[in-house]
Amino acid sequence: DIQMTQSPSTLSASVGDRVTITCRASQSISSWLAWYQQKPGKAPKLLIYKASSLESGVPSRFSGSGSGTEFTLTISSLQPDDFATYYCQQYSAWWTFGQGTKVEIK
C-alpha cells in the first residue's frame, strides 16, 4: 500500500500569509495526487487534482506542485475562509489519504 505523509500536522498563520503544506508518498505516484479542504462537520472538498490542476470554482490563490514522491499545496494569500484541514490523496494505486494538516489562526 502507498502511504501518504503530510507536514506539518498543524500550521498557525495569519490572514494574508503565504502557506505551504507538504505531502510525501512512500513510492512514486507520478502526478496522481489530489488535495482536499475539509471544514468541521462537512465533507472534504476537491481543490486540486493531477498535482497541479485547479478544480472548477476553486480560487486561484490555491496552487499545487510536485511529482513522483514530493508534493506541495500553496495558498498564496490566506483568507478567513481558508482556515480548515487539508488532506492530500494519491490515486495511483487505489486511493490513500494523508493524515491531514490543520491550518489555524495565529
Next chain:
Amino acid sequence: QVQLVESGGGVVQPGRSLRLSCAASGFTFSSYAMHWVRQAPGKGPEWVAVISYDGSGKYYADSVRGRFTISRDDSENTLYLQTNSLRAEDTAVYYCAKGLYGSGTYPFDYWGQGTLVTVSS
C-alpha cells in the same frame, strides 16, 4: 446541481449489520464510478470501496473486504453499502463520493454529507 444524500447510519452492536444508501441526482449516475469513504472521529478519510460505472467491477479496502458489499441500482440512482460483522473500529462517518471521470482511477469531485455509523455494545 450534483447531490449525494446518504442514509442508513445509526448505532449497532458489534457483529451486527447495517445497509447504507446514497441517493444521487444532478448527473448521469450510470456513467460514473462511485465510492464509499469513511472517516473515524478525529482521523483522515479512508477509502472503503468502489463500484465501476456499469457495476462490473467492485473493489474493497483490505480492512473491509469480505464483510462489506458495494452495489448500485441505476434505475433508482442509488448506491448501497451492505456492512456485515461490524466491529468497533468501523465506527465512522460514511460518505458516498463520485469519481471525477466516468472510468479509471480518479479523485472524488462530489461528496455527500455523510451518515454516522457507531458500533458499540
